[in-house]
Amino acid sequence: MNLKKTIETTLLWIALIMFGIWTLFPFFMAVVTSLKKLADSYTPTFLPYLQFKPSFDAWTVIWGEEYQMLSKALINSIVVGSVSSLIVLVLGCLAGYSLSRFVFEKWKNKDIATWILSLRMMPPAVILIPIFLMMRTLTLLDTWRSLILAHILFNLPLAVWLAMDFFNELPKEIEESALIDGCSLWGAFIRITLPLSSSGLVAIYILSFIFSWGEFLFAVSLTYNRAVTFPVQITSLFLSTEGLQFPRVSALILVAIIPPMMLAIPLAKYLIRGLTFGAVKG
Amino acid sequence: MLERAKSKSLVKWYFILPAIIFFIIMIIFPMIWALRLSFFNWHAILGPKMNFIGLGNFYDILKDERFWEDLAFTLFYVGMVVIIELFLGLGLASLLNRKFRFRNFFRIIYLLPMTAPPIAVAALWRMFLQPDLGVINKLLVAVGLPLVKWTTDPGIARISLVIVDVWQWTPFMLLALLAALQSMPQEIYDAAVVDGASSGQTFLHITLPLLSPIITTLILLRAIDAFKLFEYTYGITGGGPAGRTESLSYYIYLRGLSYFDMGYASALSWVFLLIVLGICLFVLKIMRREMR
Numbered sequence: 001m002n003l004k005k006t007i008e009t010t011l012l013w014i015a016l017i018m019f020g021i022w023t024l025f026p027f028f029m030a031v032v033t034s035l036k037k038l039a040d041s042y043t044p045t046f047l048p049y050l051q052f053k054p055s056f057d058a059w060t061v062i063w064g065e066e067y068q069m070l071s072k073a074l075i076n077s078i079v080v081g082s083v084s085s086l087i088v089l090v091l092g093c094l095a096g097y098s099l100s101r102f103v104f105e106k107w108k109n110k111d112i113a114t115w116i117l118s119l120r121m122m123p124p125a126v127i128l129i130p131i132f133l134m135m136r137t138l139t140l141l142d143t144w145r146s147l148i149l150a151h152i153l154f155n156l157p158l159a160v161w162l163a164m165d166f167f168n169e170l171p172k173e174i175e176e177s178a179l180i181d182g183c184s185l186w187g188a189f190i191r192i193t194l195p196l197s198s199s200g201l202v203a204i205y206i207l208s209f210i211f212s213w214g215e216f217l218f219a220v221s222l223t224y225n226r227a228v229t230f231p232v233q234i235t236s237l238f239l240s241t242e243g244l245q246f247p248r249v250s251a252l253i254l255v256a257i258i259p260p261m262m263l264a265i266p267l268a269k270y271l272i273r274g275l276t277f278g279a280v281k282g
Numbered sequence: 283m284l285e286r287a288k289s290k291s292l293v294k295w296y297f298i299l300p301a302i303i304f305f306i307i308m309i310i311f312p313m314i315w316a317l318r319l320s321f322f323n324w325h326a327i328l329g330p331k332m333n334f335i336g337l338g339n340f341y342d343i344l345k346d347e348r349f350w351e352d353l354a355f356t357l358f359y360v361g362m363v364v365i366i367e368l369f370l371g372l373g374l375a376s377l378l379n380r381k382f383r384f385r386n387f388f389r390i391i392y393l394l395p396m397t398a399p400p401i402a403v404a405a406l407w408r409m410f411l412q413p414d415l416g417v418i419n420k421l422l423v424a425v426g427l428p429l430v431k432w433t434t435d436p437g438i439a440r441i442s443l444v445i446v447d448v449w450q451w452t453p454f455m456l457l458a459l460l461a462a463l464q465s466m467p468q469e470i471y472d473a474a475v476v477d478g479a480s481s482g483q484t485f486l487h488i489t490l491p492l493l494s495p496i497i498t499t500l501i502l503l504r505a506i507d508a509f510k511l512f513e514y515t516y517g518i519t520g521g522g523p524a525g526r527t528e529s530l531s532y533y534i535y536l537r538g539l540s541y542f543d544m545g546y547a548s549a550l551s552w553v554f555l556l557i558v559l560g561i562c563l564f565v566l567k568i569m570r571r572e573m574r
Contacts, residue, residue, distance in 0.1 A: 015377050020391050023453065026406050027394065029417060033409070044420040091301045098297030112298070119309055123510045123558055125531035126551045129319070129538040130312035153308040160301060185293055214399030216513050217531070221539050231401045235517065238405045246409055256402040264397035265390055271397070272457050279499045280458045281465060 027257070034058050034250035041246040058247035062255070070255070073233035077213055079144055080229060084151035085208035088159045091152070092204060096163025097189060101172070113164065117277060120157035124217050132221055142223050150218035155208040158274060162207070165278035166200035167193065203270035210260040230256055313555075320549035326542040339549035348525065349550065352533045353557070355440065355526065360508040363447040364501055370448070371455025372497075376485060378456075379463040389460075392453040400450070404517025407446045408433075411518065433519050436526035443514050443527055451507075455500060462496045463489070502565060509558055530554050 033041050035054040045051035062070060095116075099109050131150060132141075140146040170193060178188040194201065219229045234252045243249060264271055272280055320339055324332040343349050378385070395403070410416050411432035419429050432442045466489070474484045511529040515521055521528035521536075534554065538547030 009382075012377055012380075012382065015374060016388055019374060020388065022449070023392055023395060026403075026410065026449070029410065030406055042415045042420070044417050044424060091304060094297045095301035098294050102294035102297070104294065112302075116301075116305070119305060121506045121558075121562070122309075123506075123531060123554060125510070125512065125534045126555045127309060127312045127316065128534065129544060129547045129551060130315040131308070132539060133315070133319075133544070134312060149308065152304065156301060156304065210397065214401070216399070216401045216516070217510075217535070220516075221535065231399050234405060235401060238408060239517070239520070243408070244412070244415060246415070249405060249409060253402050253405050256405075257398045260399065261394060261397045264393065268390060268393055269461075271393065272454070272461055275396070275454060276458055276499065276503060279503075280461045280496060 030250045030253050030257075033246050034254055036247050038245060038247060058245075058251040061248055062251050070230070070233065070252075073228055073230045074255075076144065076147075076223075076227050077229040077231070080147045080151060080227075081209045081212040083144070084148045084155065084212050085205050087148070087152050088155045088208045089201060089205045091156055092159025092163045093194070093201065095160045096165075097167055097193065099160070099164045100167035101175075113161065116157045116160050120161075120277075124154065128217065128221055131218070135222055142225055142227050144227055146222045147219060147227060147229070150222060151212040151215055154215055154218065155211055158211075158277065159204050159208055161277045162200070162204050162274055165273075166197045166204075170196055200270075203267055203274070206263050206267055207270065207274045210263055213260050316548040316551050319545055320552055322545040324543075324545040326544045332545070335545075339546050340553070342546065343549060343553055348528075348533065349530075349553075351525065352528045352530050355528065356509060356511060356530045358440065359444060359447070359511055359529070360505050362444045363451065363508050364505050366444070366448050367452045367455045367504060368497070368501060370452045371459050374452075374456045375459035375463055376489070378460055389457065392456060395450045395453055398450070400513035401517050403446060403450050404514050407442075407449075407514075408518045411442055434523055436523050439519050439523055439527050443511075443518060446514050446518065447508065447511075451504065455504065458500055459493070459496070462493055466492055498566075502562065505565065506558065506562065509561075530557075 028046075032046055032048065035048055035056070035058075036045075036052055037055045037057055040052045040055075043052075048054040099113055103109065104112060131153075135141050135146040135149075138146075140149075174196070175188045175192055178192050179185065183191070213229075214231065215229075216231055219232045220235070223229065223232065234249075234256060237243065237252060238249045321334060321336055322332040323335045323338065378388070398406075410418050413419060413429065413431050413434055416432070418432065422429060431438055433439050470488055470492075471484060474488055479487070510531055512531040512535065515527055515529050515532045516535075519527040521532055530550075531554075534547050534550050537543050537550060
């Protein structure tokens with residue numbers, strides 16, 4: 001019995017560590033490569049100081065010569081992400097509240113919710129062409145507005161579902177007693193329901209920001225110059241011949257990866273819940 | 283309150299209409315527009331002239347070898363990633379489903395790939411998989427193994443994309459299944475132990491049946507997401523070599539926004555939508571039958 005337990009524990013740790021290395025290696029490699037000189041970046045060395053002399057060349061280049069171009073793209077990403085997520089949050093809460101608290105008779109709540117979910121399931125490439133043409137007709141191509149609209153569309157179904165899920169967890173009785181005390185429906189929503197689910201609302205906002213930050217298909221299709229987001233900006237480097245400048249590419253990748261990562265870690269349990277539309281509570 | 287809300291039948295619409303109107307303008311309307319476009323021959327680069335050709339585009343799709351190859355690759359890719367990720371995730375989740383030190387630490391570590399933008403992941407792996415200079419081949423050489431043409435051999439390039447997807451999304455399966463396992467009632471397991479069930483039996487006859495609804499959901503979610511494959515193709519292989527890693531999304535993007543063949547791209551979009559829809563319904567049906 002004891003032997004069996006020891007074997008099990010060993011197995012567990014081997015699996016944990018192997019999978020951990022497999023998961024972390026690419027990130028580790030990006031950090032290490034970004035600290036190499038170009039010439040060192042083509043040798044498989046991993047330990048700064050021991051195996052190669054670290055250098056901040058790559059970081060000085062992206063912080064120096066390329067700063068203007070990159071900061072523009074970063075600002076675009078941040079503006080599009082924060083504005084679209086705010087609208088997503090507002091629309092998502094309203095719709096989620098309505099599906100959670102009211103009864104729709106003609107179309108059942110469940111049908112409406114499923115319909116909204118199916119919009120998220122649909123491959124975005126399906127509506128790419130008409131959205132592009134629509135934005136072109138409205139002369140919105142290469143503006144923040146076109147991308148904000150596209151990202152709302154991309155994130156809203158998820159927000160509705162999560163909001164509905166969060167509101168379902170709140171006991172209805174609190175709102176009911178507020179209504180009895182003469183509070184209006186709207187007042188109860190603003191003053192009671194929203195504050196009580198504030199952590200869920202923050203999660204919706206941040207998840208939506210993370211997805212907007214990483215969204216690529218619409219970003220690459222609807223913008224080409226002024227409004228390009230950071231992920232699109234870096235493709236023009238790594239897909240060109242300069243893509244072989246591994247230290248610079250690595251540094252850029254890290255700039256693209258770190259913000260969503262930092263935002264996601266505190267939200268660990270909401271991330272799974274969000275990605276499974278509340279099917280798994282995480 | 284619900285009764286009051288019912289009587290105020292207008293109020294509930296105020297809450298939900300903004301979202302619904304948005305969806306109609308931004309999704310339903312574009313889809314109808316795409317359907318209309320798909321009956322026309324329109325090369326946007328030559329000007330606004332559109333020729334009505336009826337079902338011509340759809341007929342061309344049937345004969346379009348590139349479409350069938352892309353469809354075959356996309357299906358291959360979806361099948362591979364879903365199966366590999368499911369089994370890896372299930373194995374690891376059942377291994378991790380116990381108390382041990384640093385469990386939360388490992389959970390956070392495993393979470394990290396999912397948080398990275400797919401295009402950044404593509405850029406990362408493009409560097410690693412680079413046949414001459416990439417770190418993976420350098421390591422293979424260092425230990426005396428032959429070089430692998432990760433992105434230049436048609437067959438291997440497909441596997442490369444699968445590997446990248448497995449790296450980024452196995453953690454999703456793992457963490458979701460782990461969460462599902464942890465929400466299971468402990469009493470059932472206690473009862474099984476009392477009845478003398480081995481851990482293998484418990485897993486096969488108790489855990490799996492209880493998990494099956496969630497596994498269905500996860501397979502569907504993962505499959506639908508994998509169908510959207512675009513960034514890895516765009517960032518790692520550019521569709522090559524010889525178009526062997528081109529996904530349907532990528533083909534639509536090229537056809538519409540690179541060749542500006544709007545009518546054909548719209549027709550492709552609808553075909554793509556119907557395929558995804560059909561496969562979803564099919565998978566759901568099979569799963570339902572299996573569960574009974």
